[in-house]
Amino acid sequence: MRNQDGVFAALLRLACPNLHIGYLPRFVMHDPPDRPSNPAVQSILKGPRLSECLIAAIQEASSMVVEGSDTSSRMRLIGGYLTEVGALSRVAFESWLRKQAHAFIMGRIKYYDNALRNSTDAPYYWSARVSERLVAYRRLLTSEDLSLAADDLVAGRTSPEACVMTQDLVRDYGRLVESWPVFVAVARAMTAS
Numbered sequence: 001m002r003n004q005d006g007v008f009a010a011l012l013r014l015a016c017p018n019l020h021i022g023y024l025p026r027f028v029m030h031d032p033p034d035r036p037s038n039p040a041v042q043s044i045l046k047g048p049r050l051s052e053c054l055i056a057a058i059q060e061a062s063s064m065v066v067e068g069s070d071t072s073s074r075m076r077l078i079g080g081y082l083t084e085v086g087a088l089s090r091v092a093f094e095s096w097l098r099k100q101a102h103a104f105i106m107g108r109i110k111y112y113d114n115a116l117r118n119s120t121d122a123p124y125y126w127s128a129r130v131s132e133r134l135v136a137y138r139r140l141l142t143s144e145d146l147s148l149a150a151d152d153l154v155a156g157r158t159s160p161e162a163c164v165m166t167q168d169l170v171r172d173y174g175r176l177v178e179s180w181p182v183f184v185a186v187a188r189a190m191t192a193s
Contacts, residue, residue: 002152003051010055011177014062015074048104049152050166054173056100057085072181079178086171093167105141109134 001007012019048056061081065074085096116130153162153169 001050003049007051007054007058007173010058011075011078014058014065014078016071048100050169051152052104053097053100053166053170054082056103057082057170057174060085072184075180076178079174079176079180082174083171083178084174086167086169086174088167090164090167094163097163097166102141105137109137109141112137 009021012021058078061078064077064081066077069077085093088096112130112134116127116134119127153165157165
């Protein structure tokens with residue numbers, strides 16, 4: 001899953017608010033395969049990936065977190081919420097996904113709009129490209145063809161199959177998060193003995 005570190009960071013920020021997150025002074029080279037230097041605008045217009053769906057659900061759970069609660073309680077609560085989202089009826093889950101897709105696209109529109117507005121000295125070709133993306137994202141927002149499934153799960157599947165898989169993965173990730181305090185307790189007990 002792309003951006004799994006982002007999902008984990010969102011989870012940690014909510015579950016462990018006093019935690020400090022740092023980056024080690026090492027790196028892994030990011031060396032993706034060659035891509036065309038000028039991809040068509042339509043090929044880069046995508047809805048949210050699974051990681052963005054999970055992050056959105058984690059952020060939604062923040063309204064339910066009790067101030068002063070411990071990390072284990074928070075993990076169980078966040079995991080429970082994700083599990084509930086993954087257990088929604090198909091229609092309710094698709095409605096939830098539609099809300100996430102619209103929020104994602106609105107975020108993209110805001111990003112490109114700000115980039116265009118704040119880059120007054122940018123070359124014409126750059127401004128034209130950003131403007132194309134803005135038009136395309138605005139069109140996508142009202143499109144009937146908007147796929148509700150996590151974008152990174154669509155390849156090789158029909159949109160309904162990918163939607164079911166998205167729902168299953170949200171539910172299963174919720175169960176994992178909900179059980180995390182048990183894993184930590186068992187690991188502590190094993191190291192103590």
